[in-house]
Amino acid sequence: MTQAVVHPHAKVKRATKSSWVGLAVIVVLLLVAPAVPYLVDKGTQGSLVTLFSLIVMATMWNLLAGYGGMLSVGQQAYIGIGAYALVYIADTVGIDPFMAVPIAVVIAGLISFPISFLAFRLTGGYFAIGTWVIAVVVMEIVQQVPALGGGIGVTFNGFSDLTPGRRIAYVYWLSLVGVALAVAVTYWIMRSRLGLGFTAIRDDATAAASLGVRVTRSKRFVFVVAAMGCGLAGAMIAANTLRVQPDSIFSVNYAVFMIFIVVIGGIGTIEGPIVGAVVFFALQQWLSDLGAWYLVILGLLAIVITLFLPRGLWGLLSGNGRIRLFPVGYRLVPPVAILDVTHEPAPATSEG
């Protein structure tokens, strides 16, 4: 076959102009953020830790649902596991709390692995309900363990020898590293071959498999990573609130928050969950006095955004994806004049 090789070296671009701006913003943020404990009071630092934990959760849910197509309603299982694991390892086993956090994260991942075999037997709505049921079962089991405080829960004493000011600063820094790592790892995954495979699976798992993507293996990997991320969020919450109670740390509210944040922020992008978490957090602060109205307003907002902004607030801010702070795509740089314009969408044609 005399096939002319027209692209001896295909040039592919992955960064964009906006991603350089994004990088600059992130570098500045990372330079300023560590100084925050010297600038704001303890309450604000605690709030920021809450915000960070929300970003971590939402980022993980986005990885699961936005890329892996796994609509889990049971991520609170790993939040609880991470929280309990931190308290147990730091207080009972006596390991330094800073070391205990990564161990708690690993434990959440290890527990999620066998669970994935159970959960993956279910698809669609059954998967959602199944993950929820699994989370309830995990909570029930934890409540039966006297060493974990049974139904009452446990108190985190890992930092009790510190002054409150030091303690909250430590927790803040810990959470800052946690959220930065969670976003960085997600970004790294999504830019790698794995991420390419996830995106393909999200769009069409059958076609992805036919092109060599190992669908189940990839999904299991995402499932475990998301469990680890939620374990991290749980550890952050425990270190921040000092109290771990089974029915609150395993609350399905966390699942609702994650879904809400990702939906309003924009599913399937790395930026979306971050934007969504900030907005959700702000709403929580402003509207919490309104009682039930708070939930009504959140619900309405979710409905409005789903209807009018399918790509979420980040979709709006980014001009429907024109700006990417975390670009994961691949653009072929045209050797000649490639039409880089978008086609008029053709009317959906069906096979005869």
Place this chain on the structure above:
Amino acid sequence: MSPMLEVHGLSKRFGKVVTAEDVSFSVEPGTALGIVGPNGAGKSTLLSLIGGVLAADGGTIAFDGKDITTLSSGARSEMGIARSFQIPRPFVDMTVFENVYVGAAFGGKVQGQAGYDTTAEALEISGMSHLANVPAGQLRLLDRKRLELARALATRPKLILLDEIAGGLTEKELPPLIEMIRGLRDSGVTVIWIEHIVHALLAVVDELMCLAFGKILAIGDPREVMASREVIEVYLGSTFDMGEAAS
């Protein structure tokens, strides 16, 4: 040398619909097999069974001398089986380039610059280079079919399964496609090609199979198959154009 593909006693049914019944055949490396048959004969199902999209109810499939009957379609793709879907299945939120790069990076096991080059070449062969950065969801049906082809090519297959990729092409657009598939075959890729446009098939294939109701009606020399009585009977009254087949 073992056959590139050896199918033995393959069967598959959906409820009462038998789509493969004791199907046995083999394809030699570097040859092209054409498949014809009336609508609903089980042609696409056969490709799904070979590609691993569907699991067979019975029978075995060997690829390049290895039993692949129980392997996932991902594993089969890595081994060198590629498939284009009759009803295109693009990754709609990814660009054309990204769609094809999935094939290169996974099935083709070439990443980075080598993967980009493979992708660009597959796009060029399929005539899609000018659409590289367009989201696949915006493609027209014909371009979606080309995308199926490009993705399959990017996996650098040993065996390529093509399902009605010429449908919708004009008479003018056919010869380049025929030329492309012939070139593929001549470069050593084994081809299985389902097509209703029989004269296009006959221009390329070394062997022809006629499927009906999940059974092989005839297989062998293309012209002999087209001339056999059973095949003519199956096609009588259908949209099949005998004039073209004879030409």
